[in-house]
Structures are given as structure tokens and as C-alpha cells.
Amino acid sequence: MHPLYIFIMLKPFPRYMGEKVYVLGAGSTKYGKLNESIIEIALNASRDAIESAGITPRDVKAGYISNVFGVADKQVHMAPVIMSNLGISDVPGLTIESACGSGSVMFREAFANVSAGFYDCVLALGVEKVTHTSTVESTTLFSYCSDFFYEGGNGASFPGLFGSMARAYLATYKATEEDLARVAVKNHENGLLNPKAHVRKKITVEDVLKSPVVASPLKLYDCCPFSDGASAVILCNEDFAKKSGNPYMEVVGSGRGASPASVQSRKDITTIPSTVEAARQAYKMANLSPKDIDFVEVHDCFTIAELIDIEDLGFFPKGAAAQAVREGRTRLNSDITVNPSGGLKSKGHPIGATGVGQVVEVFEQFTNKAGERTVEDAEIAMTHNFGATGASAAVHIFKKIK
């Protein structure tokens, strides 16, 4: 166990007293360059989730929508538009933004409202459309997710912020650019097995190292793509789930964390405090520890992020992630399967949808729909998703219902 957890598991956290919450249905569009409008993309994923759950829109008592750059496709105040086009204009909706972590942060709010008993069934939908903008426009839009006065305003892009974190990590621990490349190779191997992944291409360590530098030391294949896409799930309480007659999984742990918004303000640039805290809360609520997790979907917006994530989530001691990746311990059906979907790196990163897409992957794994990328005998899974460089984060733990 990560030494940090010996301390953090002892830290008090209010006992969870809410109703049990379940994921009853899930749907997702393909991630990539999509031609439909942002609303059509959102509706397609919503319809798939509603049909997967075996319900009708009338069963949905509230809609939670995560999105960041709706303005780029001329649509903000998105929730009422989506509710109206689902035929339930009388159902309240809420749009939530937390940069690249919007999906998981929104999922947490949907979870909390069902758990609190406000609703028995809700739609949790994430959506993004950015590929119609130029690279400079996208880079600029994303830079607005930083602490702009100190970061974007001084010329930092998101690859640049993670490049600076990567340089600090490589200088601190026994890790190399080849180790970063191995993360990309592994996630592309998994993504190749995912029909909805954005970048389905087998790559080698040499391909990564020879790809153009985007933000030193990160190269093109160290970076996830800008993607369009939407993912949606139906959350409900126990009574609703049992009456549905359809397969479902339980949300057994939920945690939120926060970090200083700017990288400069963190005492240690090689860790993300929001991840550590969100994971601590989720483990505590679930009464589980890292060794209980069969697979995890982590936020690998850049290869360096995955190394930091799997340490911060407690799967490996600080500084040991590179060695673990080198030994293949994070590959599909190894010690801890990391990103069976292909992760943000290969599956894609439609930022408002990503956190929900991770939940969709868990649902597909637990309902025998993951095909060749199935994690064998998996019963407990974790999702981890953060905003910007980790200023906001949410971690969830799910249990398969047999």
C-alpha cells in the first residue's frame, strides 16, 4: 500500500448515510471527429443510455449535464435544450463545468442527489464538440481552463503545463521518456480493442519517441487527442433498480478533491493532491483499499498523468509507477488493469464527456459488453477523472451486481 494511505485512511471522514445508488443503463457515441451538432451528439448518447436502462424519458426526474466549450458550437444553457429535445421539457436540468473533470464532478452531483433521496432516477450526460475549431483555437480554449493569470496568460498551453510536470517527475524519479512512451503504447493496445475509440492505431515506443515534440519533453503520442463525443448513464436508487429487471451496478464509493489551481502553487509538482483526497474518500466510503480494485479508468490526458495517477491512487508507491509500467503490471489482465478502454490517450478526450465515458466503460465491463478488452473476473472497478492539471478531481468505485 502507498505509504501515504497509512496516514490518509486514518484521517476522519463523515460516515456516508445516504441511499444506495446504482447505474442502470449506459450509452456512448463514438469518440472522435463527429459531424453532428453538440446537441445531437448529446441526444444520441442519452437515447442509448435510456434504452440500455429499459426506461422511457418520463422516468427521468432530473438531468445533469457536463460540458465545457458549448459556446464553441453556439450552445450554452445546454441542460434545458437537451431535456426539451428528449421530450421532457418539464424536467429540471443542470449544466456543470469543471474543465476536463466535468464528467466525474457532474456524476458525483447526480449521485449525491439520488443518494439524498431527491430523485429516484436521473440522467447523467457529458458532451463535448471541439474538433471543428483550429488547433490554435482549441489550444487557446483549453488554456482558459488553467489559472490564466499565471499560466495561460504567460503562454502555457495544456500540453505545456503537463510537460513541465513531466520534466519535474523525470528529474525526481528513475523514469525516462521511454517509460512515458510505454504508457501510450499500452493504452493504444487497449484502444485497438474498443470500437468507439478515437485513435485505434497500434504504436511502438519508437513511434512515440520519434513523433514531433508538442511540449517538451512530451511528444505527439504522449498527448491525448481533441475529441468530440458524448456519454450518458442512468443513475437510480435501489427500489428503482430492482424493479427495472435490467442489469445494474452499485456505486460503492465517491470522493471529491481539490488542489491549488496553478501548478506553481503546489509544494510537490509530481503529485496531484485532489486525486489523493478524492481516492481517500472513495476508498473510505467503500471500505476498500487499492488491492481490492480489479481495474481502473484513470485520467491519462498525457502519459505523465497516468504515472502520477496510479501512484496517487495508491496502486504503486511514489516514484515506482514507471518501473511498474516497464514490467507490464498495468496491462490488460495484469496486476491492475489500467485503462482497458484505451483511456483518454486512445479512446479520446471529449472533455465534458470523459468522466462519464469512464463509467460507461465500467458498466460495459460489468455487463459483458466489453468484448476483447474484457477484464477477466472483475468485480470492483474505479474511475478517476480530474479537471485542468488536477485542480478538481473525482474518484468513484463500482461493484458488479451478480
Add this chain to the structure above:
Amino acid sequence: MTQSKPKNQSSRERFIEFAKNGNILLNQCNKCNNIILETVYYCDKCFSSSFKQISYAGKGTVVTFTIQAVAPEGFEDVNSYAWVIFKLDDCDINVSGFLPGISSPSDLPLGSKIKVIDFHEKHGLILQKYQ
């Protein structure tokens, strides 16, 4: 150097004014002596909002940096540059800024000496290497 707080200026305007003279404006908490950036409104240790302002020489050493192939809007007109996080000398505060003229990581070993020379409306906190 302790400063009195000028009236009718936002915290960012004050930060920028001092940066234009090569300094970083910090707040020292009157209650617990914790030092934080001037742009933070409450002490992150004791949550007091009573500070004395300290103008600190904008000199330090490079903690980490990156050089980007695609710059955000507003930076397309600059040739290769580094975005740098540096630690102020004799003070446990990191600041980040824009360092023009850097095209290769070998131009900027970690630990290099850096100083603030200006704050540019378009490019933010401007840095320069020095020996």
C-alpha cells in the same frame, strides 16, 4: 521591503506594477507570518485577511519548464519560448512566467538563474536568464 497598500488598485494591478520593476509582490500574514502571493485574498494557513505587503526581488532558480510547439493565441508572434516555474531566492514561493529566446531544453538546465524583467500586457510575466 514592506509596502503600504495603494488605494483604488486591484491585487492583480498591484502585482503587475511591481513586476514591471522586476519585483514579486507578496503578502505576509499579520497573524501567523505565512507568506503568500499578493493575489491570494486570505492566508491559507490561518485564513486571516490582514497582511503587510512585501516587495520581493524577482530572482530565483528554475524548478521546471516546457517549450511548446503550438502556442496559445496571443503568443503566435513570438519565436520559441519557455514557460517556466521558478522558486524565488530565499523564499518558499514558486512563480511562473514567460521566458523568450529558449529553443532547446539544453538552453535551460534545471536550477538556472532567472529574474523578472517586466510584465507585458500580451505575454504576462517576462523573465530573463542571468548568471
